[in-house]
Amino acid sequence: MTDRVLGVLGGMGPLASAEFMRQLTLLTPAERDQDHIPAVLWSDPRVPDRNAARRGTGPDPLPILLRGIRGLEAAGCGAIAIPCNTAHGWIDGMRAATRLPILHIVEAAAEALRRQGIGPGTIGVMGTAATLAMGLYQDGLRDGGWDVIAPDAAEMARLVTPAIELVKANRVNESHAPLAEAARLLTARGARAVVLGCTEIPLGIAAGPAPPFPVVDTIEALARASIRWAREDARLPETAEV
Known part of the structure; x- marks a missing residue:
């Protein structure tokens, strides 16, 4: 049992946030309700589009993200997980506005690569156009010795971006x-x-046959990082295998 309450800043999109909560539950070693991690999900789909904000064609999402953080603070949370990769482009502004630690999804993905025994070398990253343009994974994985390659502009336009939109429209099977x-x-x-660097992408990949090569589900990676945070003082197993 842990008394640490996890705050989940979600709604970007709602299905990915729900999947995060599902994985947080399944990965927690537990035999009864009381063994699970207390968590508060703030799922607000009104957060402005992060891709549009990055292009300069939409409003800044930071004010609404901060509103969610204030709500999680008021609920007594001790740390925040954000199951949206692109939102991490505003993490500096969020961290400056709260005393709570914010778990970084790129750091969680790097730990997942190490956990799978994937050392330095070339790694592929799929994500939204904004995540890739901001270099979140390119910068975040470089220190670990990984070189990042990503889909080219044509592949993004033909495959990745439309598939992410399908998941957001609840047409998950079509995205696979x-x-x-x-x-x-x-x-x-x-x-x-x-690395499936958009939290919609693991949902689409899971809708069909498993890939014949290693992948990192960033929803799962962030759930595992959240459990490690919650269990730091509990001396209990960090995660279960599923």
Whole structure:
């Protein structure tokens, strides 16, 4: 049992946030309700589009993100997880506005790569156009010795971006084929593994046959990081295998 309360700043999108809560539950070693991690989900789909904000064609999402953080603070949370990769482009502003630690999804993905025994080398990353343009994974994985390759502009336009939109529209099954093709193209260019760097992408990949190469589900990675945080003082197993 842990008394640490996890805050989840979600709604970007709602299905990814729900999947995060599901994985947080399944990965927690527990035999009864009381063994699970107390968590508060702030799921607000009104957060402005992060891709549009990055392009300068939409409003800044930071004020509404901060509103969610204030709500989680008021609820007594001790740390915050954000199951949206692109939102981490505003993490400096969020961290400056709260005393709570914010778990970083890129750091969680790096730990997942190490956990799978994938050392330095070429790694593929799939994500939104904004996540890739901001260099969240390119910068975040470089210190670990990984070189990052990503889908090119044509692959983004034909495969990745439309598939992410399908998941957000609850048409998850339709997203599998284009996402699987985009991931395969990255391995054909030398990627040893593919990081699914948008929390909609693991949902689409899971809707069909598993890829024949290693992938990092960033929803799962963030859930594991959240459990490690919650269990730091509890001396209990960090995660269960599922």
